[in-house]
Amino acid sequence: MAIDRPRPLPDEVSAFYWEAAGKGALAVLRCDECRRMHHPPDLACPHCGATALRPETVSGRGTVFAATVARQAFDRAFVDAVPFTLALVELDEQPGLKVLTNLVGTTELVAVGTPVELAIEPHGDWSLPQFRVVGS
Numbered sequence: 307m308a309i310d311r312p313r314p315l316p317d318e319v320s321a322f323y324w325e326a327a328g329k330g331a332l333a334v335l336r337c338d339e340c341r342r343m344h345h346p347p348d349l350a351c352p353h354c355g356a357t358a359l360r361p362e363t364v365s366g367r368g369t370v371f372a373a374t375v376a377r378q379a380f381d382r383a384f385v386d387a388v389p390f391t392l393a394l395v396e397l398d399e400q401p402g403l404k405v406l407t408n409l410v411g412t413t414e415l416v417a418v419g420t421p422v423e424l425a426i427e428p429h430g431d432w433s434l435p436q437f438r439v440v441g442s
């Protein structure tokens with residue numbers, strides 16, 4: 307019997323992220339005080355501590371900052387998913403603004419600096435933001 311994979315459980319901090327994904331977009335929080343963006347969502351700005359934050363849609367374009375290939379599943383729900391490529395993607399909007407993601411369309415190691423773009427994966431009533439190598 308197949309094991310269901312865990313699904314996101316949006317809360318008041320992350321709901322905007324999942325709502326944007328459902329519309330095919332990627333959103334992160336921007337601080338009203340220092341104007342810097344951060345991810346993952348949090349209650350306060352990690353740069354200045356302010357709590358006045360608002361969601362902002364970003365382009366979904368970035369470059370690979372780091373990558374690895376997962377060849378062993380550490381959760382039984384992902385046994386049939388390996389191998390898959392994981393990447394830390396630095397978004398074009400701001401140096402240091404990074405998103406941890408699967409890279410779809412490849413099971414190979416991808417070089418640092420490779421351009422990537424948003425690839426939304428629909429799952430019925432929710433959607434998962436991921437990335438793919440540009441042109442793949």
Ligand SMILES: [Zn+2]
Binds near residue numbers: 338351355
């Ligand atoms: Zn701030």
